[in-house]
Amino acid sequence: MTSQSIYQHGSPNRTGVLLINLGTPDAPTAQALRPYLKEFLSNPRVIEVPRLIWWPILHGFILPFRPKASAEKYAKIWTSEGSPLKVHTERQTERLREVLAAKFKNPPIVEYAMNIGKPSVADVLTRMQQQGCERILVIPLFPQYADSSTAAAMDNVFAVLNKMRNQPAIRTLKQYHDDPGYIAALAQNVRDYWDTHGQPDKLIISFHGTPRASLDKGDPYHCVCQKTGRLLAEALELNASQYAVCFQSRFGRAQWLTPYTAVTLEQLGKEHTRRIDVICPGFVSDCLETLEEIAIEAKHTFIQAGGKEFHYIPCLNERSDWIQALADITSTHLQGWLDIEVTEEAAKLSRKLALELGAKD
Numbered sequence: 310m311t312s313q314s315i316y317q318h319g320s321p322n323r324t325g326v327l328l329i330n331l332g333t334p335d336a337p338t339a340q341a342l343r344p345y346l347k348e349f350l351s352n353p354r355v356i357e358v359p360r361l362i363w364w365p366i367l368h369g370f371i372l373p374f375r376p377k378a379s380a381e382k383y384a385k386i387w388t389s390e391g392s393p394l395k396v397h398t399e400r401q402t403e404r405l406r407e408v409l410a411a412k413f414k415n416p417p418i419v420e421y422a423m424n425i426g427k428p429s430v431a432d433v434l435t436r437m438q439q440q441g442c443e444r445i446l447v448i449p450l451f452p453q454y455a456d457s458s459t460a461a462a463m464d465n466v467f468a469v470l471n472k473m474r475n476q477p478a479i480r481t482l483k484q485y486h487d488d489p490g491y492i493a494a495l496a497q498n499v500r501d502y503w504d505t506h507g508q509p510d511k512l513i514i515s516f517h518g519t520p521r522a523s524l525d526k527g528d529p530y531h532c533v534c535q536k537t538g539r540l541l542a543e544a545l546e547l548n549a550s551q552y553a554v555c556f557q558s559r560f561g562r563a564q565w566l567t568p569y570t571a572v573t574l575e576q577l578g579k580e581h582t583r584r585i586d587v588i589c590p591g592f593v594s595d596c597l598e599t600l601e602e603i604a605i606e607a608k609h610t611f612i613q614a615g616g617k618e619f620h621y622i623p624c625l626n627e628r629s630d631w632i633q634a635l636a637d638i639t640s641t642h643l644q645g646w647l648d649i650e651v652t653e654e655a656a657k658l659s660r661k662l663a664l665e666l667g668a669k670d
């Protein structure tokens with residue numbers, strides 16, 4: 310059992326919101342990448358190959374080489390404040406905390422944790438429990454559910470609860486791939502970009518890939534990515550020839566979800582497509598997979614193949630319409646846990662009701 314504060318009568322009874330993101334190394338160095346990759350790639354939800362076969366590959370071929378290669382990529386996108394994924398997740402948490410504090414009379418404690426690395430789910434959940442959170446809403450920040458991202462994060466949460474004597478009540482959010490606020494924020498992000506930079510010949514909507522086998526075994530990820538892509542295209546009033554949904558970040562030699570982003574870009578380049586723009590709606594924070602793999606590598610692929618202009622449209626990051634959408638999603642799932650919502654509307658309504666009932670101020 311984890312060490313928890315001893316239960317006392319009258320102890321605070323708070324509600325918490327825990328945002329979870331994937332996690333990122335502590336530094337852009339091979340030393341920091343090794344434990345990060347080891348933890349990530351040891352998870353059977355991420356690599357489904359039988360352990361007896363996978364272990365020698367991981368320890369003999371991947372961990373001796375990939376940390377250095379990945380560190381070089383991270384070094385290209387690292388900021389003075391650290392890894393972009395962590396910086397944006399931290400800011401999103403602060404902004405959400407502020408919005409919810411203005412919205413609720415008894416605001417929730419809002420924290421974030423990383424599924425791999427720091428701050429760990431175990432540390433943050435335990436701290437929230439110690440701060441008196443009797444109820445915790447867990448929001449994996451992946452808009453589209455995949456077993457390798459969302460379910461892996463939930464496994465982590467439940468493993469921590471498994472060691473708690475006095476467990477908080479838990480609510481979880483599976484995904485928000487078709488949430489109207491999320492789709493509207495994505496569409497406005499694209500429109501804002503096009504207002505400044507003009508419009509492309511084609512918009513590439515690129516999602517992180519997963520092994521094709523996980524789709525065959527029942528993972529809904531492929532389907533929900535397609536739906537997000539379609540809803541975004543509809544919101545932008547694009548016809549079928551003006552956009553394409555693709556999958557990036559293939560890992561290993563097995564077949565992953567297709568069409569592959571890199572192959573599509575190469576093809577479009579060979580066809581001398583003048584300009585393409587890429588957006589990655591599966592990441593709400595810019596990270597290695599967007600800033601390096603797309604904005605640097607994919608751009609190179611397209612231009613080398615004969616394309617003329619390549620634009621990467623940043624993730625939602627700290628856009629206010631996105632933070633508002635996240636606050637709305639959170640509020641919906643907190644219903645019944647936080648009873649007093651201090652909106653103008655609610656305040657007006659209760660004043661009117663009080664007057665009708667003849668109550669005095």
Ligand SMILES: C=CC1=C(C)c2cc3[nH]c(cc4nc(cc5[nH]c(cc1n2)c(C)c5CCC(=O)O)C(CCC(=O)O)=C4C)c(C)c3C=C
Binds near residue numbers: 356518519595
């Ligand atoms: C958006 C959701 C993600 C899914 C689904 C996902 C599946 C998945 N990823 C790998 C392997 C790697 N991914 C890596 C980085 C990475 N992956 C996601 C998100 C999803 N992954 C993010 C946000 C990031 C970037 C983190 C950052 O610090 O910026 C990496 C590490 C980098 C590298 O060495 O390439 C690996 C490895 C697999 C195998 C997989 C599904 C089976």
Ligand SMILES: [Fe+2]
Binds near residue numbers: 517558
């Ligand atoms: Fe990944």
Ligand SMILES: [Fe+2]
Binds near residue numbers: 558597598602
């Ligand atoms: Fe990648």
